Amino acid sequence: MGARPVQEIVAFCQEIFEDLHFAKAREWKAARPGRKVIGYMPVYVPREIVHAAGMLPLGILGGGADMEVIHGDAYYQSYICRIPRSTIELAITGKLDFVDGMMFPSICDVIRNLSGIWKLLFKDKYVRYFDAPQNFRDEVGGVFYANELRELREGLERLGGRTITDGEIRRSIAVYNENRRWVNRVYDFRAASPWKAPSAEVYLLMRAGMVLPPEEHTLLMREYLAAAEAVDRPMRDNCRVLLTGAFCEQPPLNLIKSLEISGCYIVDDDFMLVHRWLLEEVPVDGDPIWNLSRAFLRHSAQTAAKYEPDMAEKGSYLIDSIRRRGADGVIFAAPSFCDPALLDQPMMIRRLEALKIPYITLKYAENSGQMQPIREQSGTFADSIKLWSAS
Amino acid sequence: MSQREVVKSISQLMQKEMIGRNYDRITGGAAKVSSTFVPGNLNELLMCFDIANNLPEINAIQNAMRKKSGEMITEAERAGHSEDVCTYVKADIGMMAKGNIAPNGKPFPDPDVLLLSYTGCFTFMKWFELLREQYKCPTVMLHVPYAADGRPTRNMRDYIVKQLKEDVIPTLEKVSGIRFDIDRLRGYLRKSAVAEDDLVWMLESSKRRPSPIDCYFGGVYYMGPIFTAFRGTDEAIEYYRLLRDEIEDRIARGLCAQTPDGDMPEEKYRLVVEGPPNWTSFRDFWQMFHEAGAVVVASTYTKVGGVYDYDGFRHDPDHPLETLADYCLGVYTNRSLPTRVDMLVRNLQEYDADGLLINSIKSCNSFSAGQLVMMREIERRTGKPGAFIETDLVDPRYFSAANVKNRLESYFQMIDQKRRSGGSAASAM
Numbered sequence A: 001m002g003a004r005p006v007q008e009i010v011a012f013c014q015e016i017f018e019d020l021h022f023a024k025a026r027e028w029k030a031a032r033p034g035r036k037v038i039g040y041m042p043v044y045v046p047r048e049i050v051h052a053a054g055m056l057p058l059g060i061l062g063g064g065a066d067m068e069v070i071h072g073d074a075y076y077q078s079y080i081c082r083i084p085r086s087t088i089e090l091a092i093t094g095k096l097d098f099v100d101g102m103m104f105p106s107i108c109d110v111i112r113n114l115s116g117i118w119k120l121l122f123k124d125k126y127v128r129y130f131d132a133p134q135n136f137r138d139e140v141g142g143v144f145y146a147n148e149l150r151e152l153r154e155g156l157e158r159l160g161g162r163t164i165t166d167g168e169i170r171r172s173i174a175v176y177n178e179n180r181r182w183v184n185r186v187y188d189f190r191a192a193s194p195w196k197a198p199s200a201e202v203y204l205l206m207r208a209g210m211v212l213p214p215e216e217h218t219l220l221m222r223e224y225l226a227a228a229e230a231v232d233r234p235m236r237d238n239c240r241v242l243l244t245g246a247f248c249e250q251p252p253l254n255l256i257k258s259l260e261i262s263g264c265y266i267v268d269d270d271f272m273l274v275h276r277w278l279l280e281e282v283p284v285d286g287d288p289i290w291n292l293s294r295a296f297l298r299h300s301a302q303t304a305a306k307y308e309p310d311m312a313e314k315g316s317y318l319i320d321s322i323r324r325r326g327a328d329g330v331i332f333a334a335p336s337f338c339d340p341a342l343l344d345q346p347m348m349i350r351r352l353e354a355l356k357i358p359y360i361t362l363k364y365a366e367n368s369g370q371m372q373p374i375r376e377q378s379g380t381f382a383d384s385i386k387l388w389s390a391s
Numbered sequence B: 001m002s003q004r005e006v007v008k009s010i011s012q013l014m015q016k017e018m019i020g021r022n023y024d025r026i027t028g029g030a031a032k033v034s035s036t037f038v039p040g041n042l043n044e045l046l047m048c049f050d051i052a053n054n055l056p057e058i059n060a061i062q063n064a065m066r067k068k069s070g071e072m073i074t075e076a077e078r079a080g081h082s083e084d085v086c087t088y089v090k091a092d093i094g095m096m097a098k099g100n101i102a103p104n105g106k107p108f109p110d111p112d113v114l115l116l117s118y119t120g121c122f123t124f125m126k127w128f129e130l131l132r133e134q135y136k137c138p139t140v141m142l143h144v145p146y147a148a149d150g151r152p153t154r155n156m157r158d159y160i161v162k163q164l165k166e167d168v169i170p171t172l173e174k175v176s177g178i179r180f181d182i183d184r185l186r187g188y189l190r191k192s193a194v195a196e197d198d199l200v201w202m203l204e205s206s207k208r209r210p211s212p213i214d215c216y217f218g219g220v221y222y223m224g225p226i227f228t229a230f231r232g233t234d235e236a237i238e239y240y241r242l243l244r245d246e247i248e249d250r251i252a253r254g255l256c257a258q259t260p261d262g263d264m265p266e267e268k269y270r271l272v273v274e275g276p277p278n279w280t281s282f283r284d285f286w287q288m289f290h291e292a293g294a295v296v297v298a299s300t301y302t303k304v305g306g307v308y309d310y311d312g313f314r315h316d317p318d319h320p321l322e323t324l325a326d327y328c329l330g331v332y333t334n335r336s337l338p339t340r341v342d343m344l345v346r347n348l349q350e351y352d353a354d355g356l357l358i359n360s361i362k363s364c365n366s367f368s369a370g371q372l373v374m375m376r377e378i379e380r381r382t383g384k385p386g387a388f389i390e391t392d393l394v395d396p397r398y399f400s401a402a403n404v405k406n407r408l409e410s411y412f413q414m415i416d417q418k419r420r421s422g423g424s425a426a427s428a429m
């Protein structure tokens, strides 16, 4: 790729983001006969195995702000979040017709049950509910998880009609290690100079990684970083916030933009946690299944969908991120009706209150339209932080 | 609840006494106490350590039936818990804020252990993480994987057994000071299986016409002992024997289902119900059915603490830990949607029901997410009409009696119409 200016890279990502027909993934599939695409939902699936099978992992994050949900509402009651209904809408309107299989991770009962809906409605597709352990001992949760990975591997082998070798998984681990390194660099860069990497841009860049093959996404991030560093952009008098709770249904892009416009630089977030779920490099030698299992058990992000066995550790991941990123406060942004985010929130809030870290809470749906109240709320929050730190 | 006189049978009186005694044990101060959940509750295992079994869901139900849950939920929401989340959790947290008083009027002691049987419901995990902050007591997680492909796998079973061996049992030993005795467990499991046989007989008695029991509103009482602190006891065996005798007697006398207002005079509609009941207006809700001559012949809520009829599960004393794993894996909400659909289709057919009613609970994603798809699939497979109502468990704000009544009336009319025409009826959504 040549040296494109930032705007061009962002426009490229935006196009991918807005395209609910997933043209890029369709192109990838069409480029070689026999290729397969496996959709997955938040929060984490081991994409390495899918990649090693020669398949494209495709992140499905609902229908976004602009898609009209016509049929999906007949599938879900009003008191259930929006992502499953818009995901169903994508499927029944043919936008996922090229997707050969879907993975539903164990994040909550809505996604869990969506796996069953898929089985009922799309009987010819590969459907995998992907359970991750809530026990983090090697010989207990580790063995269980390694076996789940093996089952996934076998399932994909059957679907793809070929074996997946250990060598292929190792190579894929290396590809994702490299991808994660660059994701982290982008996050570090934004935290260090948030005016140079606006959150809406970083968001779009990460969204592109839900559709593009990881190798391409890595190149894109490298290109973006080089271009963003080279551009001089004005530094605003914004406060620095960490945004948490948005790990599944995504907020509208406008919400992210509104937060920054109203005076909050987002210096860390949990959008698309799958990119950063594993916190350390996964070893590329040895048994790749064990390596993935161990990485999950020992070095993975803490989020509401995961049990924290040690009460004293509850919330420490959030507190560490606040410190590491030098955040002044936290925005709890949860999708309406999101059990994991909303049930976790009071515990996180108690930690913050004990440390006198300011926070606000807001709820959204992927299609929330009214940004004015959110802008006012975050604007007031930013002002109060500035006042507080000046006093 | 109104002041109407409630007709109670001997088994009901016995159960009331059992429950009262359990609350006295929990609040008495002599026994160690655990909190755990109804689905996948390991009562036989807790009994091996002389630990009393306190079930917060049951406390929430008790409070709802006494019309106290509304204020508890408001209390929890005032303390920062979202209006969007499960009201069982909020009723429990609100109860703590209001002094944690048990139904016997005595304060609940802080639990000695939280046994987080993570089975069939995501909320359980957060619920006990929240309680753990309050009680600061040992908390042990038993992660039960979701049987997504309709059948538990060996990997799932092994994982549960290992957790029992390496986490759950050692924690309970430590809390109680009692060494684990697997033969003691076998003994309790043997008793469980005896009671379970009579329980299944009871469930299946409603295949008769008229059905001698209501298997939803009445069913929740009949399920009480097996789903709570009594599975594995002689009392549970005795209770289900007594219940069986009573039902046999009803059958012999050709009686319709028993209700709090006496026996139903006539059985006009036979329904299968999916989803938990509403507890805040439980009796009024029931009345809407029995007054119309509708009896529930099968319900999924009576499988929430364990499924015994669908694939013949019984606790197996010869494989004590494995059987606990299978039990946990098999509870209704831990089963895949296609399996749930299959169960309901079979119920509709085998119990010769007129249709399926779904009571969709706002609180409960585990039950509710996907129910509309289930209903359509079941209608398609059986040709029997479905109807959908929405209420909540213990939050009185979400029970609209007028709406529910209207919906039920039009559903009954639709069944009538279908009978007259002999054709298929559209859904009453």
Ligand code: SF4
Binding pocket: A081, A082, A083, A084, A107, A108, A109, A110, A111, A248, A249, A335, A337, A338, A339, A340, A341
């Ligand atoms: S938004 Fe929350 S409740 Fe909805 S599917 Fe995602 S994690 Fe589950």
Ligand code: SF4
Binding pocket: B086, B087, B088, B089, B120, B121, B122, B123, B124, B333, B363, B364, B365, B366, B367, B393
């Ligand atoms: S979400 Fe449903 S299963 Fe879970 S605690 Fe609430 S009512 Fe029970």
